[in-house]
Amino acid sequence: MALRAVEALPPDFASAARDVLLHVVDLAPDDMLDDMQIDDPYTLTGLYDGIPMTEKSVxxxxxxxxxxxxxxxxxxxxxxxxxxxxxxxxxxxxxxxEFAHHFGWSDDDIAAIDEWWT
Known part of the structure; x- marks a missing residue:
């Protein structure tokens, strides 16, 4: 399902998304949860780990x-x-x-176009 969601992105975004590793696991690892100060692993459904495209330099x-x-x-x-x-x-x-974060969108940017997150 996750791969289908990436493949369904608009062409300009799908092309950029191909450079990102998609990693599906049962729950976030303990060290990741510790870094984010999250106690309950069931509250974290996804995470972007990287440098957003808008902040990258050659x-x-x-x-x-x-x-x-x-x-x-x-x-x-x-x-x-x-x-x-x-x-x-x-x-x-x-x-x-999560891919929107890769493209450089903030949570507020995402919420502005997707009422799901408000």
């Missing part, structure tokens, strides 16, 4: 690839709790949200 030497993390069990937990969206829609929203 002089930057990347130390690791930009990565979008998708946390499967956290998404399933939210889907069950919500009960008002399809699993595919929820996965798509999480994936698009």
């Amino acid at each position: 002089f930057d030497q990347p130390t690791r690839p930009d990565t979008v993390w998708i946390f499967r069990r956290a998404i399933l937990d939210e889907w069950i709790e919500r009960g008002d969206v399809t699993l595919g829609d929820l996965v798509t929203h999480v994936v698009v949200h």
Whole structure:
């Protein structure tokens, strides 16, 4: 589902998204949760880890690839709790949200065009 969401991005965005590693795991690793000061791994459904395109420079030497993390069990937990969206829609929203950060959009920018996040 996550890969389909990336493939469904508009062509200009899909092209840029191909340079990002898409990593789907059950839950966020403990070190990631610690860094973000999150106690409950079920509250984090996705994360962009990298330098947004709007902040990159040709002089930057990347130390690791930009990565979008998708946390499967956290998404399933939210889907069950919500009960008002399809699993595919929820996965798509999480994936698009995280890739939007790669494109340089803030949470406020995303919320301005997607009422889901308000």
